[in-house]
Amino acid sequence: MIVRMWEARAEPYALADLITWVCDSALPEFEHDPLHLSSEVFSSTDHRIVVISKWRSSPRPLPDPPVMLLARPAHSWDFTQVDR
Numbered sequence: 001m002i003v004r005m006w007e008a009r010a011e012p013y014a015l016a017d018l019i020t021w022v023c024d025s026a027l028p029e030f031e032h033d034p035l036h037l038s039s040e041v042f043s044s045t046d047h048r049i050v051v052i053s054k055w056r057s058s059p060r061p062l063p064d065p066p067v068m069l070l071a072r073p074a075h076s077w078d079f080t081q082v083d084r
Helices: 012-029
Strands: 002-010 036-043 048-055 070-080
Touching: 002 012, 012 036, 012 048, 012 070
Parallel strands: none
Antiparallel strands: 002 048, 002 070, 036 048
16 A cells, blocks of 8 residues: 655645645545545645545555645645554
């Protein structure tokens, strides 16, 4: 399993709009992909949005958000579980 963490910082006035974009536009693009297992969306008080998506393999990237909603470009990182 691969876990992708996607993070974006919204403009202060645009947090609600960025959450709406993630939930209504970005995530539906790959939720029916057979390699996609699940996704969760989180927000913070400093205007960040984080999406944690779990994949069997080959995670698909989220599309680029509308630039006017962002304080800076979005970033993503892939993780694999550590056996302990």
